[in-house]
Amino acid sequence: MMTKRLYRTLIITSIIVLTIYYAGNVLMPLIFSGFCAMFVHPLVKRFESIGLPLVASSLIVVLLLVIVVGTIISLFIYEGTGIIQELPMFGVQEVMENPVDAIDKKVAINLESYREHIFSAVASFKEKVIAIIPETIININNAIIFMVSCPIYIFFMLISRSSIRKFYYTSFENKRQHMGNEILNEIEHVYIQYLKGLSYVMMIVATLTSIGLLALGIDYAIFIGILAGLLTLVPYVGVIISAAIPVAIAVLTKDSLWYALGVVGIFAVVQFLEGNFITPKIMGGQVEVNPLMVIVGIVIFGAIGGIVGMILTIPILALLKIIAKYVPGWKPLENLLSV
Structure with missing residues (x-):
């Protein structure tokens, strides 16, 4: 009996994984929209409580969500464009054209014997950057489709919540509907608390990172701090991405590599505080x-x-x-x- 259950579980899990893998481009926006709809659902109920109909309440909430997210994205595009426009001032062109002399200025090591290897590495980097341009264009198109489709999905999920609940409950046998209700209640409670807690964690991480980078005199400190807070959404990988940008800026704009090491130290301290004190204190054992x-x-x-x-x-x-x-x-x- 136990063996049959195990096989059935493995088969179901395999089917789910394969379905997600081959239909990921379709399912990911739906899953993401589902979590967003769950998060904003209490706000929809609040609008309904003051007499607004479900459709109007859902539309207002989705529009507010679009405005907030759109504003954040616009600010990041604006700041990102500013950084790209100032790349020549940061000495990027000098590094690409004569990397040995550029690095020599930062470190007291004779790199002449490594000249050929360094030029080869820089040339390889240029080729890789050029090679990923077509893929980047495709990813931008996918991102646009994602951003357009998600608000639509969220809106229809909100106005169809009664039908979705009926479908969910009727999928359980009568004797197991109580279990289905417990599962749904726990999922809603855990996710709302998780997202609230995560919002606080992101704000604290953004504040601490911004303060540290400002103290070190790194350009775009507040922008990078906000980015670090947002990338808390991506476990482990987010901190690497958010740290790479200020490290690169420190290497290109400062006359010593100690600034880059200082940036690494700031991110290490913030991540230590976040992992050991901030997240456990705010989010507890929610997830x-x-x-x-x-x-x-x-x-x-x-x-x-x-x-x-x-x-x-x-x-x-x-x-x-x-x-x-x-x-x-x-x-x-x-x-x-x-x-």
Whole structure:
């Protein structure tokens, strides 16, 4: 009996993974929209409580969401364009044309013997940058489609919530509808608390990072701090991406590599505080997922859905953990995902 359950669980899991992999471009926006709809649902209910109809309440909330996200994206595009326009001032052209002399200015080491290797590495980097341009254009198109489709999905999910709930409950046998209700209530509670807590964590990380970079005299400190806060959404990978930008700016604009090391130190301290004090204090045990499974999930979902897949890693794993808690025979999966 146990063997049959195990085989059935493995088959179902394999089907889910394969479906997500081959239909990732379609499913990822739907999954992302589902989590967003769950997060803004209380706000829709608040508008309904003052007498607005469901459709109007949902439309107002979606428009507010679009305005907020659109404003953030516009600010990042504006700041990013500013950085790109100032690249010549940062000495990027000098590094590309004569990397040995440029690096020699930063470090007291004779790099003449490594001249050929350094030029080869820079040339290889240029080729790789040129090679990824077509892929970048495709990714931009996909991002535009994603940003247009998500608000539409969220709106229809909000106005169709009664139908979705009916479908959900009727998928359970009568004797198991109580279990279905418990699963749904726990999912809603956990995710709303998780997203609220994550918002506070992001603001604190952004503030601490900005203060540290300002103290060090790094250009675009506040912009980079906000970026670091937002990239907290992407576990482990986000901090690497957000740290790489100020490290590069420090190397290009400062006369000593100690500034770059200082940037690394700031990010290390902020991440230590975030992981050991800030997140545990604010979020408690709302979403505790095995770190190893998070890393594996980032690799899998990142391959399927890119940055969106990485952002959804913890919510999806937490969802599986909650379901495994209630479904007979899924106890091994719950244990695997638990801390």
